[in-house]
Amino acid sequence: MVEEIKRVVVGEVVEKRPQRIIVKVEKENFASTLNALKALSFNRLNLLTAVDFIKENQFEIVALVYSDEKKVMTIVKTRIPRDNPEIETLIHIYPNAFKYEVELGEMFGIRVIGNPDSMKPFVLEGWGDLPPLRKDFDSIKYATEHYESRNVEVKYD
Amino acid sequence: MELQETLEEGYVEILDHLRKRSLWMLQYCTACGAMEIPPTITSRFDAERFGIAPFVTSRQSDILLVTGYVNIKTLRRLITVYEQMLPPKYVIGFGSCTINGGIYWDSYAIVKRLDLYLPVDVYIAGCMPTPMAVLEGFRTLMKLIDEGKANGWKKYQENYEYYKENQRKVLKW
Numbered sequence: 001m002v003e004e005i006k007r008v009v010v011g012e013v014v015e016k017r018p019q020r021i022i023v024k025v026e027k028e029n030f031a032s033t034l035n036a037l038k039a040l041s042f043n044r045l046n047l048l049t050a051v052d053f054i055k056e057n058q059f060e061i062v063a064l065v066y067s068d069e070k071k072v073m074t075i076v077k078t079r080i081p082r083d084n085p086e087i088e089t090l091i092h093i094y095p096n097a098f099k100y101e102v103e104l105g106e107m108f109g110i111r112v113i114g115n116p117d118s119m120k121p122f123v124l125e126g127w128g129d130l131p132p133l134r135k136d137f138d139s140i141k142y143a144t145e146h147y148e149s150r151n152v153e154v155k156y157d
Numbered sequence: 158m159e160l161q162e163t164l165e166e167g168y169v170e171i172l173d174h175l176r177k178r179s180l181w182m183l184q185y186c187t188a189c190g191a192m193e194i195p196p197t198i199t200s201r202f203d204a205e206r207f208g209i210a211p212f213v214t215s216r217q218s219d220i221l222l223v224t225g226y227v228n229i230k231t232l233r234r235l236i237t238v239y240e241q242m243l244p245p246k247y248v249i250g251f252g253s254c255t256i257n258g259g260i261y262w263d264s265y266a267i268v269k270r271l272d273l274y275l276p277v278d279v280y281i282a283g284c285m286p287t288p289m290a291v292l293e294g295f296r297t298l299m300k301l302i303d304e305g306k307a308n309g310w311k312k313y314q315e316n317y318e319y320y321k322e323n324q325r326k327v328l329k330w
């Protein structure tokens with residue numbers, strides 16, 4: 001499987017275990033890599049999400065694709081800058097990427113080019129703060145400021 | 158005049174007494190606590206022997222059962238559903254998340270106290286409450302109705318501005 005992937009992919013291919021292959025590509029090749037993988041029987045997108053590497057000032061976009069035929073999971077990663085982050089949409093390759101991409105916009109502030117619902121609120125209606133899954137967002141502070149808590153003494157008997 | 162008042166009071170008392178025996182419940186199952194509803198209403202614990210049955214529309218239900226955490230998206234729907242229900246209506250807060258935020262106390266999306274936004278008549282504590290605790294909560298509600306103390310819906314009408322202001326604060330209406 002690794003050999004086949006190496007043949008079609010421009011980027012670093014690492015075989016972690018026989019069933020876990022990691023592919024690191026440039027941002028421009030992200031969609032084309034997934035397109036090539038889909039042709040290699042990776043027909044299922046299991047997850048599309050981002051990781052915030054705040055020290056390096058980068059987001060890592062991670063896509064997990066699975067091949068039902070070969071029982072192999074491939075993890076495709078790419079790094080994008082943290083300021084003004086943008087990626088290309090995957091909905092024409094994997095239609096179920098749609099809601100994942102909406103979530104990228106809402107939770108990380110990553111604009112997805114080509115997705116009509118990108119940056120529209122889905123869960124957080126009326127949100128006016130930093131996107132909540134960024135590392136510099138302070139959840140406890142936000143919760144204490146916005147939602148009133150109950151002042152009770154807990155008694156144990 | 159006095160006689161009429163006495164009669165009216167008696168009438169309400171009789172109504173309350175009958176009402177507590179037939180409560181239809183609308184479950185707002187948006188959270189993990191909803192897992193305990195199937196055993197409660199099916200044959201093992203059988204909530205229907207108390208006259209409590211699940212129902213599907215908000216217009217004809219008496220109890221709004223909020224099973225667990227309420228986030229800002231669901232709170233908006235919850236308020237709409239509550240305002241659609243016809244009085245007398247009762248709200249049961251189910252699980253510690255509705256009481257003080259539970260394990261989601263530090264979450265950016267979960268409101269911590271339900272009673273700021275809706276008038277809660279009975280809280281059932283626990284994460285998640287067992288079917289026995291749920292039935293105990295139902296029985297408490299029945300007792301309160303019988304005694305004429307479950308007046309959350311009146312409180313909501315009288316303090317409408319207070320509730321609306323609290324709702325506006327989190328929902329940015």
Ligand code: SF4
Binds near residue numbers: 190254260285286
């Ligand atoms: S109280 Fe526990 S079971 Fe209920 S919604 Fe909260 S976390 Fe889930």
